[in-house]
Amino acid sequence: MLEVGTAPRLRSWLRYRQDLTMDSLTSTSPRNLWRQRDFQLLIGGRLVSQLGDQLQFLALPLLVVTLTGSAIEAGVILGLQTVLYLVFGPVAGALADRWDRKSTMIWCEVGRGALTATVPIAAAFGALGMPQLYLVAVLNGVLSTLFGAANSSALPNIVTKTDLPAALGTVGAMSNALRILGGTVAGLAYAVGRTFPFAFNAASFLASAAALRAIRADFQQERATASASPRVLVADIGHGLAWLWRRPVIRTLAVIDAADSLRYGAGYLLIIMLAQRLDANPTQVGIVFTGAGAGALLGSLLAPALTRRFPLGALSITMLWVEALAFPFYAVAPTWWLLLVVAFAESVVSPIYNVALDSYRLAVTPDALRGRVTSAIDALTTGSAAIGALVSGALIAVLGAPALTLVLAGWLAVLALAATLSRTVRTATSTTSPDLTA
Template structure:
């Protein structure tokens, strides 16, 4: 419980928990509202695609800015902007449906700047020692809670008070998150408190390419992180492919209606909720080859059961178990990314991971959608599981066999500010 005694971490975690609750409200409310206005699955699907597009456009720019600006300021500006833009959704109606897509596009664009900044801020707040696993376990716990409770809460708000109430609730949570971040930033600037070092000036257009090349060179020379990027991309690609198949299989083969689909998602949420302590233990062991390959193998086995059973109870248990290694896998990747990347590069490397994973997810979803009609759902699911098994083999081949050496954290050792962002070519060497 040491982390909870740290006021900075309490503010950061609680603000993000509230913000995630608001996001789940919109995750439920927007597709229901759009479908009610249009009666079109195409219009509803376009709302999801609109939120994905920024992840293909902004990561290179976002990563550079996050590494060359005050990261708390980036997060605060992103939250304030989203708190201001979301209420425009209340103006959307049948004649102004385009406003929904514009607002979602802007909101998702600011998220692409917020997320790598948060990824980089966590080790600034807790250091890169044992507390890093614990901090990410707390964030994983909050993610599991939101998976389990966020959608039902969002549905209740929508049913009881309507779309406008859900929108205003989401906007309010962004404002609260911004206020907590202001508090974390103020505490981090106190004398003797470890936090971000001096801020380097934002790059000009010509410099941005140099900074991106520096990040690419770092990844190419870092065996652990380059291997993690490839393995996590395989995981996200398979996840994207199977997400396309999940609901049709549940409805047509398992014979479950919307209530049954909801139970399956709830079981997955329970698994993610339980994954936090498991992921923390795997991360603390720092045996990536064994830990990640084991997670992928268990996921593969559970998915094989899910897509080859006609018994709903068996499928429900399999889906619940999948969430445990799935959440643990994500936690371990995040911890190793934060620990293995120098602070001066963490924004760019985080954005590279996010972009690679999103591209893989979209590719997997596209291929699955195209292949399911000529090949059949079970064949496509089996092919995806073979790819995931190859990902487990890749983890064994690409990652080190023994314990991953922990990088020293001068900020935690000396209780002084960490090294400031360095100019291109002067970042820490790959460890």
């Protein structure tokens, strides 16, 4: 059982300071990540799984609209895949800190593969319906929450803290390069067969599990051995939240991210409906998201160098203002290919900010708390995105896609102004020094 008293916190702090000192002595410059076998396996498995997710994420709302004719139901089922972060996320983080992270990730991948495979199997027998899609979305949401908490906590044990910006930038660049391919392939895959993306995704989960099993490194430095009773988990969650509350930079930017994620969750279905309003076919809808992937790829390639050069506060404020100024152009684009141009421009800045913030957060968070801190932030950001997805269909039906686009642009402008006026955000630096200011 992890204690919550003063002495255990002091021991954890001393171990953390020792880790920072050793990193500064042994790692003066980023190493070649592509020569590190464990990193290769980690990113390889992730990319295969992400390709499957890319195909399914575009196919799912299109399949729901085909089965029901309802944009509202499409928004609901997209939100159900992630809304569980609000309820299960804190528990998942505590379990990720207590359980073996590697085994947890492997079994989550196996479980998600088995669940996703039921969709094409049911379709082959003519038995596919909305109740099954809702059940698969909920159960996959539970496993995805637990996998995400363990996965986000593992990277600093695969690479050093000095390598984190380069590692996160590489992961982002490879992921976004895959998005460029995946957006187009997703539309083509759906055209081949409505459930083919689900079959591919099921296989990708199993490939990811195999890659994780081959990694030699431990995914955590230490973990509690006491049983994870409800009372112990509640205490663990409280310890993680208390640590996060005392870090104003991470806390403030997490709240801003959560508010931005409301727009992001609504934006996915919104862009699909805007494209269909311009008579775009499924392949062209996929190409629009390819434009977003290309912009994010550029941002990921620039992120490591910019993270080292500019402070975290400046990057976050710049990201919000660029998003606020670019988003209204979605509403006035007269053709689907101009939607692609807007998607590209808007997507460049977000990966730069994400690499800077994630590098900072992972570096300053002790390993024994990473699952809980990560899950607490995910509960805010992913939960907010889920709420945005849940209400997006209803808002589109009431306001119309162009009007909702302008409303979301105004929301982004409010967030950008709030960040600009916040002294905590303005003075945030991209450093591995602990965030102790009040």
